[in-house]
Amino acid sequence: xxxxxxxxxxxxxxxxxxxxxxxxxxxxxxxxxxxxxxxxxxxxxxxxxxxxxxxxxxxxxxxxxxxxxxxxxxxxxxxxxxxxxxxxxxxxxxxxxxxxxxxxxxxxxxxxxxxxxxxxxxxxxxxxxxxxxxxxxxxxxxxxxxxxxxxxxxxxxxxxxxxxxxxxxxxxxxxxxxxxxxxxxxxxxxxxxxxxxxxxxxxxxxxxxxxxxxxx
Amino acid sequence: xxxxxxxxxxxxxxxxxxxxxxxxxxxxxxxxxxxxxxxxxxxxxxxxxxxxxxxxxxxxxxxxxxxxxxxxxxxxxxxxxxxxxxxxxxxxxxxxxxxxxxxxxxxxxxxxxxxxxxxxxxxxxxxxxxxxxxxxxxxxxxxxxxxxxxxxxxxxxxxxxxxxxxxxxxxxxxxxxxxxxxxxxxxxxxxxxxxxxxxxxxxxxxxxxxxxxxxx
Numbered sequence: 001x002x003x004x005x006x007x008x009x010x011x012x013x014x015x016x017x018x019x020x021x022x023x024x025x026x027x028x029x030x031x032x033x034x035x036x037x038x039x040x041x042x043x044x045x046x047x048x049x050x051x052x053x054x055x056x057x058x059x060x061x062x063x064x065x066x067x068x069x070x071x072x073x074x075x076x077x078x079x080x081x082x083x084x085x086x087x088x089x090x091x092x093x094x095x096x097x098x099x100x101x102x103x104x105x106x107x108x109x110x111x112x113x114x115x116x117x118x119x120x121x122x123x124x125x126x127x128x129x130x131x132x133x134x135x136x137x138x139x140x141x142x143x144x145x146x147x148x149x150x151x152x153x154x155x156x157x158x159x160x161x162x163x164x165x166x167x168x169x170x171x172x173x174x175x176x177x178x179x180x181x182x183x184x185x186x187x188x189x190x191x192x193x194x195x196x197x198x199x200x201x202x203x204x205x206x207x208x209x210x211x212x213x214x215x216x
Numbered sequence: 217x218x219x220x221x222x223x224x225x226x227x228x229x230x231x232x233x234x235x236x237x238x239x240x241x242x243x244x245x246x247x248x249x250x251x252x253x254x255x256x257x258x259x260x261x262x263x264x265x266x267x268x269x270x271x272x273x274x275x276x277x278x279x280x281x282x283x284x285x286x287x288x289x290x291x292x293x294x295x296x297x298x299x300x301x302x303x304x305x306x307x308x309x310x311x312x313x314x315x316x317x318x319x320x321x322x323x324x325x326x327x328x329x330x331x332x333x334x335x336x337x338x339x340x341x342x343x344x345x346x347x348x349x350x351x352x353x354x355x356x357x358x359x360x361x362x363x364x365x366x367x368x369x370x371x372x373x374x375x376x377x378x379x380x381x382x383x384x385x386x387x388x389x390x391x392x393x394x395x396x397x398x399x400x401x402x403x404x405x406x407x408x409x410x411x412x413x414x415x416x417x418x419x420x421x422x423x424x425x426x427x428x429x430x431x432x
Contacts, residue, residue, distance in 0.1 A: 019323065024239020104320070107235065145394050148386060152398055155375020156368050163367050170364060178361050182368055182402045 006044045009034045013051050018097035022052055022108040052105060053113035059102045060120035063091060066208040067127050070201050077135030078193030082180040084128055086196040088157045089176045090205050096161040103158050128154065132187065141187040153183050173198045222260045225250045229267050234313035238268055238324040268321060269329035275318045276336035279307060282424040283343050286417050293351030294409030298396040300344055302412040304373045305392045306421050312377040319374050344370065348403065357403040369399050389414045 012033035016025040027048065031038040045051045070087050074080045092099045102121075109117060128150050135141030143149045157179060164175065176198055184194045228249035232241040243264065247254045261267045286303050290296045308315045318337075325333060344366050351357030359365045373395060380391065392414055400410045 020239045021237030022240070023236045145386065145390075148391065148394055149398065151379050152372050152375065152395065155378065156372035158375070159368065159371025162371065170361065174361075175364065178364055179368065182365065185401050185404055186398045188401055 005034070005036065009036070009041065009044045009051070010055065013045075014055055014097045014101060017052065017055070017105060018100045022048070022101075022105045049108075049110055049113065052101070053109055053117065055098070056102050056105070056109070056117045057113075057120065059095075059098050060117065060124060062208050063088075064120065064124050066091070066204050067124060069208070070204045071127070076191075076193045077131045077138060077140060078184065078189055078191060079196070081128065081131040081135065081183060081187075082194060082196040083201060084131065085153075085157060085180045085183050086176040086198055086201045087204065088154075089160050089179045090172060090201055091209070092158060092160040093164045093166075093172055093175060094205065095209065096164065099158070099161045103161070125150065125154065135187065135189070140191045141189055143187055149186065153186060156182070172202075176201065221250070221252065225252070225257065225260045225267070226271065229261075230271055230313045230317060233268065233271070233321060234316045238264070238317075238321045265324075265326055265329065268317070269325055269333065271314070272318050272321070272325070272333045273329075273336065275311075275314050276333065276340060278424050279304075280336065280340050282307070282420045283340060285424070286420045287343070292407075292409045293347045293354060293356060294400065294405055294407060295412070297344065297347040297351065297399060297403075298410060298412040299417060300347065301369075301373060301396045301399050302392040302414055302417045303420065304370075305376050305395045306388060306417055307425070308374060308376040309380045309382075309388055309391060310421065311425065312380065315374070315377045319377070341366065341370065351403065351405070356407045357405055359403055365402065369402060372398070388418075392417065 009030065012030055013025070016029055016033055020029070025048070027038055027041065030045075030048070030051075031041045034041065034044075036044070066087055067084055070083050071080050074083060102117075106114060106117060106121075129146070132141060132143070132146050132150055136143065136146055160175070160179070170178070177195070180194065180196055225246065228246055229241070232245055232249055236245070241264070243254055243257065246261075246264070246267075247257045250257065250260075252260070282303055283300055286299050287296050290299060318333075322330060322333060322337075345362070348357060348359070348362050348366055352359065352362055376391070376395070386394070393411070396410065396412055
């Protein structure tokens with residue numbers, strides 16, 4: 001029962017923070033959405049800031065775990081990067097609220113919480129950076145500005161959380177494959193490894209987030 | 217004097233809405249930032265919702281005007297699209313607060329205001345869509361999913377407002393040219409017209425926004 005209420009508070013916070021912003025969400029909104037009184041709400045959370053920090057930390061830890069699982073055993077830069085892209089697109093399409101909170105609310109964290117979250121985000125982005133750098137070093141990717149390119153491509157993939165609708169014409173696998181193609185083209189990729197293992201990526205998302213992502 | 221105060225309220229609102237979100241910004245925050253009392257604040261604005269709608273409408277009207285000016289006389293799809301990209305990147309780099317408000321706060325508008333803003337945004341995105349569609353029809357762009365590609369590339373360019381810092385190593389012209397290259401590559405462009413007239417784009421930004429954007 002306690003676990004359920006805690007989970008309900010967590011889910012209500014993700015929805016509210018994504019829709020109204022962290023600063024726009026009041027404690028009373030949270031209590032109402034979690035179907036708890038404001039007084040009992042505090043049994044299941046610390047401050048609102050701590051709740052935000054926890055949501056962001058958990059989300060980034062999941063993304064890092066998923067990235068490690070999905071790229072495990074892959075060495076070719078194109079395979080690593082397309083797998084990271086597919087995973088990023090799948091998670092942003094299926095968890096738009098959670099990923100929007102992570103992408104938009106870093107400024108609302110206290111300095112101590114921000115440090116932890118930024119370190120996790122940097123560790124995740126480092127996976128993209130090293131795949132891109134290795135590809136450039138091996139001569140299979142071509143870009144004059146690898147850092148700007150990484151930021152541009154990450155923002156492109158983050159955007160999925162802002163516009164993707166499951167009612168659209170593209171199924172998730174096509175969406176992920178299309179983004180992988182855009183990224184490979186943006187890096188003027190030459191060689192093989194452009195087709196990530198989408199079933200494998202979906203299995204990792206299901207395992208880490210505990211949800212089923214139908215790809216077809 | 218009245219014009220100055222109105223402008224001060226407008227600028228304070230852009231900064232606050234971008235930093236704390238629309239819902240996170242109180243009337244007292246606005247009054248304080250605009251150096252007005254809460255009572256006199258209402259001489260210079262309607263409701264907070266009307267102020268948001270006005271900011272978004274003006275910003276999108278400027279973007280549309282700038283896009284019309286910068287692409288005037290261009291016919292080749294690659295020239296039109298790289299010019300739109302350069303303009304988008306320059307405005308997002310130099311007006312990060314304003315563009316973030318436009319990109320993030322549509323959900324906070326009333327249905328009537330939202331209709332106007334969404335129509336303006338659609339008119340702007342239609343310029344991108346027709347450049348992409350014309351390029352595909354002419355056989356110089358290659359994509360199986362033009363709509364998804366447009367959304368992905370727009371989000372990539374929107375992202376500039378989230379990470380660009382004038383303290384970075386890339387000057388604005390290099391940034392705009394790099395994004396134009398990424399977009400051309402993503403569309404597997406063949407042919408000429410990949411180098412937008414950056415001085416021309418900067419002149420349009422200066423004209424429409426009244427600011428100087430040093431490119432070199």
